[in-house]
Amino acid sequence: MSRAVVILGAGPGGLTAAQRLRRYLPPEIAITVIDRADEQRLGISLLLVMRGWRNPADVSLRPAQVLRDGIVFLHAEVTGIDPEARRVHTDRGDLPYDALVVALGAEVVPEAIPGLEAAIAAGAAGQFYTLGGALHLRERLACFAGGRILVVVARLPYKCPPAPYEGALLIADRAREHGVSDSVQVALFTPEPQPLAVAGPAVGQRLTELLAERGITLHTGQELVAVDAAHREAVFSSGAREPFDLLVVIPPHQPPAVVRAAGLTGETGWVPVAFPTMRAPVDGVWAVGDVTTLRLPNGSPMPKAAVFAQQQADAAARDIARSLGATAPEPEISGRGRCWFITGAGEAGYVEGEFLAEPAPVVQLYPPAAEHFRAMEQELAEWSAQASG
Incomplete structure (x- = not known):
C-alpha cells in the first residue's frame, strides 16, 4: 500500500516541511500540501503594503509554482482532522495520511x-x-x-x-x-x-x-x-x-478552529510539541510554526516568527522521514534567529540572537541602516521569486 504525508498550510513552515521531506523521502511516498489560499506572503511584507511601499503582487508567492518534484498542492479548505482514522477532510474530498504536519499558523x-x-x-x-x-x-x-x-x-x-x-x-x-x-x-x-x-x-x-x-x-x-x-x-x-x-x-491570535476541534491544542490554547522532533501528543501528527507552543529554557514561549517555523519544519521533516524508514539526519533546532526591524525612511535594523541559550536568550538589536533595508528587500525578492527558480 502506498504511503502519504499530508501538510496543512503553505506558509513558510509548510513549504519548508514539504521541500525537506521530498529531499529525505523516496519518490513513492506522496507529499500533499493543502491550503485555502493560493497566494502566500511573509508577515513583514504586510508592513510594506501598509506603508505604501509595496503592492500585493510585489510580495506574493504561489505555492503551486514553488512546489516541485512531485509535491502536490491542493487549493482547498480543511474542514476536519480525524487523528484516529488518520484522515483529513476538505471541501474537495478526504485524504488519508501516514504522517500529518499541521502548519496552519495563527488566526487573528x-x-x-x-x-x-x-x-x-x-x-x-x-x-x-x-x-x-x-x-x-x-x-x-x-x-x-x-x-x-x-x-x-x-x-x-x-x-x-x-x-x-x-x-x-x-x-x-x-x-x-x-x-x-x-x-x-x-x-x-x-x-x-x-x-x-x-x-x-x-x-x-x-x-x-x-x-x-x-x-x-x-x-x-x-x-x-x-x-x-x-x-x-x-x-x-x-x-x-x-x-x-x-x-x-x-488582534488576539488563536489556532484555526479545525485544529481546536481535532483536540490538538493543550492547556495553553496552542498545539504542544516535543523538542526537537515537533511531535504533537497525538500519534502520527507533527506541528510547526505559529500554531504551536514550544518553551525556551527560561520558560518563555518561542517567538512566533517565520525563521523558527522553518527550523521546526526541517526538524519535523527529519523525524517524519526516520519514522517512515527513510534515511535522514537526527532532528535539531538551532534556535538562532534573525528578524528584520523596519524603522522608516529607507532604513531597517534587525534583531538576532540565540533564543535557546541558557539560562535565557542572548539577543542583540542591530541599529537601523540603509544597507540593512536593502538586504531585507533582497531577501524578500528572493523569497517571492522562488517560483521562477
Whole structure:
C-alpha cells in the first residue's frame, strides 16, 4: 500500500516541511500540501503594503509554482482532522495520511475584543496582520491629517513579535514624510513589561529609546479589554480609557478552529510539541510554526516568527522521514534567529540572537541602516521569486 504525508498550510513552515521531506523521502511516498489560499506572503511584507511601499503582487508567492518534484498542492479548505482514522477532510474530498504536519499558523480574532469589530467597520480602527487589513490601513493613513493614533497589542502571544513596534515607527515615519508630524501623536500600548520581553532587557531598553527618539510614547503592562467605538476610546484592564482618532490593533491570535476541534491544542490554547522532533501528543501528527507552543529554557514561549517555523519544519521533516524508514539526519533546532526591524525612511535594523541559550536568550538589536533595508528587500525578492527558480 502506498504511503502519504499530508501538510496543512503553505506558509513558510509548510513549504519548508514539504521541500525537506521530498529531499529525505523516496519518490513513492506522496507529499500533499493543502491550503485555502493560493497566494502566500511573509508577515513583514504586510508592513510594506501598509506603508505604501509595496503592492500585493510585489510580495506574493504561489505555492503551486514553488512546489516541485512531485509535491502536490491542493487549493482547498480543511474542514476536519480525524487523528484516529488518520484522515483529513476538505471541501474537495478526504485524504488519508501516514504522517500529518499541521502548519496552519495563527488566526487573528478581532471579535475577541468587545467593540473592536464595530470600530473597524466604522473606519475608526484597523489592523495590519492580514492583506485586507494592511490595505485598509494604508487608505486610512493616506487621508489622516492629524490626531492621536494608538498602536495596541491586545493579547500575548502574537506572531511577528517586532511588528507592533515597526508599525508604530512606520506610521510616525509616514506622518513626517507628509509634513503632518506636528499634528499626529503616536502612542504604543503593550501588555508586556517591556518591548520584546523575550529578547531581554537590553533590547527592550534600546527599543524604548528608539520609540522615544521618533516621538512615540510607550505604555507597558496595559492589556486591552474593550473598544468604545462611539466615544473612540480604548479600554484597558487597568481601568484606563485612552482616546484615539485612529486605533491600530494587533488582534488576539488563536489556532484555526479545525485544529481546536481535532483536540490538538493543550492547556495553553496552542498545539504542544516535543523538542526537537515537533511531535504533537497525538500519534502520527507533527506541528510547526505559529500554531504551536514550544518553551525556551527560561520558560518563555518561542517567538512566533517565520525563521523558527522553518527550523521546526526541517526538524519535523527529519523525524517524519526516520519514522517512515527513510534515511535522514537526527532532528535539531538551532534556535538562532534573525528578524528584520523596519524603522522608516529607507532604513531597517534587525534583531538576532540565540533564543535557546541558557539560562535565557542572548539577543542583540542591530541599529537601523540603509544597507540593512536593502538586504531585507533582497531577501524578500528572493523569497517571492522562488517560483521562477
